[in-house]
Amino acid sequence: MSDPVLEVTGVTKEFLGVRALDDVSFALRPGEVHALVGENGAGKSTLIKTLTGVHRPDAGEIRYRGEPVVFTSPVQAQRAGISTIYQEVNLVPLMSVAHNVFLGREPRNRLGLIDTDRMDAMAAELLSGYGITGDVRRPLGALGVGAQQMVALARAVSVEAKVVIMDEPTSSLEPREVETLFEVIGRLHRDGIAIVYVSHRMDELYRICDRVTVLRDGKLVHTGDLADLDRLRLVSLMLGRDLGEVRAHGTTHFSDDDHEVAGTLLEARDLTSPHRLSDVSVTVRSGEVVGLAGLLGSGRSETARAVFGALPLERGTVVLGGRQVKLGSTGDAIDAGMAMLAEDRKADGIIPGLSVRENIVLAALPRLSRFGLVSRARQDAIVDTFVERLRIKISSPEQKVSELSGGNQQKVLLARWLCLQPKLILLDEPTRGIDVGAKAEVQKLIDELAGDGLGVLLISSDMEELIEGSDRLIVLRDGEVVGDLRGAAVTEAEVLTALSQHSRPLDATPGGDPATSEGTLP
Incomplete structure (x- = not known):
């Protein structure tokens, strides 16, 4: 068995006292496709960012190609041979496809200027292996999302990477693009390039992955050969539920x-x-x-x-x-x-600079107004009703909603919708x-x-x-x-x-x- 190309031992990472990673160990071997799975908040993204220099671990060690490393930026990790393809394409849509492929490492002529013709020819040849054909001089943004994802993959692999991290790479791909991706993964596998594959799609995992690591609540709960783990057991590990009599x-x-x-x-x-x-x-x-x-x-x-x-x-x-x-x-x-309480109350819900009263009556203002004016008495009546009904703990309706606990903020959002009588x-x-x-x-x-x-x-x-x-x-x-x-x-x-x-x-x-x-x- 070959030595790991990338290894994490006892890594811990905290944010404001909350442990996103808690004594996590992880080993990636050359040429293997290693599934990294877990539910939202399991620690997958934090582990990836720690591996690639976005975050520095608070404890533990990262070893790359047998040597201890501390990457200070994703660029440094990439130059060392660790490339990451994120679910959201992080390239430059207004630049040409070819320029995106070679961004930061464009071929130069004898005068030190970018050799555009050579860059275009190299990009066209490279992309043809990923099912992407056509004019590489057109802006990247002219492509569909799936094709942009394939360009990102081509760029990541073309930097002579030893490790490629793929975060939900098929989420925007059409079926034939998925097949092309799997062909590329097979080619990387045969070339000895190690792949960390993050996905929630079971069929994909069992089709292309050799081993699996399961994280839950920032902790390592399982690592081993995927073939030894049936789907039911894998789901159970991810959710933290006992199989029992399933x-x-x-x-x-x-x-x-x-x-x-x-x-x-x-x-x-x-x-x-x-x-x-x-x-x-x-x-x-x-x-x-x-x-x-x-x-x-x-x-x-x-x-x-x-x-x-x-x-x-x-x-x-x-x-x-x-x-x-x-x-x-x-x-x-x-x-x-109909009314909807969104998942992210900070991004899609509360308006932190406004008071509890203003946040509650916000959705009802069109119905409360007469000739463009809104009665303060009617606002106060609604607020008092729902503060009492939902048992919202506030010092005053004029208190800023940002000062409330998370539970009380959630109740304020419920009150906002309930006053519409959905x-x-x-x-x-x-x-x-x-x-x-x-x-x-x-x-x-x-x-x-x-x-x-x-x-x-x-x-x-x-x-x-x-x-x-x-x-x-x-x-x-x-x-x-x-x-x-x-x-x-x-x-x-x-x-x-x-x-x-x-x-x-x-x-x-x-x-x-x-x-x-x-x-x-x-």
């Missing part, structure tokens, strides 16, 4: 129209968005809490955003309370009686980042809202919270519904079984056309 359970209960009963509030059918969702259907009845279960990247948040009109769709229908909602229109969704509320990770006491209060509020007849679509990465708080569970994997669990079937065992089953074939992209040609330069 293997004794049968298949999941798939939804069909016969299961639906009178009182359906939301009926979303065949929601399809290329690379995100494929024919996803969800129903919610008045007073019902329907949970969306799945691993990171399964399409949970995308489903909620699609229902709310915040995700562009290729096709589908959304009907709320008998009214068809215009696809891609959050305004129409709100008018129909029929359906979509909650994306409503208890993330709040303490145990506040979490219990928010969970109780969700039960009370459902008890009042409000329909609830709930997303949570906490399996226990999802199972205990939901009347039904829709299980998603790779943008598809793989289970509709009801009654006694709402169990961890059934969720794990659904998540571990085989995904769709690689040549069946959600809502996409396999013949789409993003790899040809315009």
Whole structure:
């Protein structure tokens, strides 16, 4: 067995007292494809950034090609032979394709000037091996996202890398581009280049990866040969759930129209968005809490955003309370009686510079105004009602919302939507980042809202919270519904079984056309 080309021993990294990595060890051998997996917050990104010089470890050691190293920047790591391809393409869209491939290392002529003709010829020859053909002098931004990702890969490999780190590399690729990527990975494997492969797609992992490392909550929970680990066990390790009697359970209960009963509030059918969702259907009845279960990247948040009109769709229908909602229109969704609490309350929710009162009444201002004026008395009445109803702890309605605890900020956002008297509320990770006491209060509020007849679509990465708080569970994997669990079937065992089953074939992209040609330069 060859010595590791890249090795991490006992690495720890803290941010403001929170351990993002806790005594993590990791070894990458020459020529292997090593899967790095874990749910959101597991520590994958922090480990990658620590390996590539974005972060410096607080403790532990990194060894590269047998020698201890401390990279101070990604450029230094790249020059040493460690290249990273991020999910979001980090190249320069206004520059030519060729210039992006050789950015920072352009070939020069005898006068020291960039030899454009030679650079273009070299880029064209290099990219042809990645399925990219056409005029390399055109701006990178003229390509589709998938083709840009392939350009980023070509650039990363062309720097004579010994290690290539791929972060969700297929998230924007068409099926034939995925096949080209796998061919390139096979070529790198044969050339002895080591690959760290980050992905949530089980089929990909089991098709191309040799070994796997599983992180959870910043800690190493497993490393070893992937062939020795079945899918069910891998999912269990990622989620931190005991397998228990999972293997004794049968298949999941798939939804069909016969299961639906009178009182359906939301009926979303065949929601399809290329690379995100494929024919996803969800129903919610008045007073019902329907949970969306799945691993990171399964399409949970995308489903909620699609229902709310915040995700562009290729096709589908959304009907709320008998009214068809215009696809891609959050305004129409709100008018129909829909509300959504986004996952990131800081980026998509609270306005920190405003008061609690201003944050609560923000969405209701158009309905409170008369002739362009908003009555302060009406604002105060609404705020007082919801501060009391949701038990929001504040010193005054004029207190800045940024001064509140995370749990109370979450309640302020709930109050903002509830004052519109919605029929359906979509909650994306409503208890993330709040303490145990506040979490219990928010969970109780969700039960009370459902008890009042409000329909609830709930997303949570906490399996226990999802199972205990939901009347039904829709299980998603790779943008598809793989289970509709009801009654006694709402169990961890059934969720794990659904998540571990085989995904769709690689040549069946959600809502996409396999013949789409993003790899040809315009």
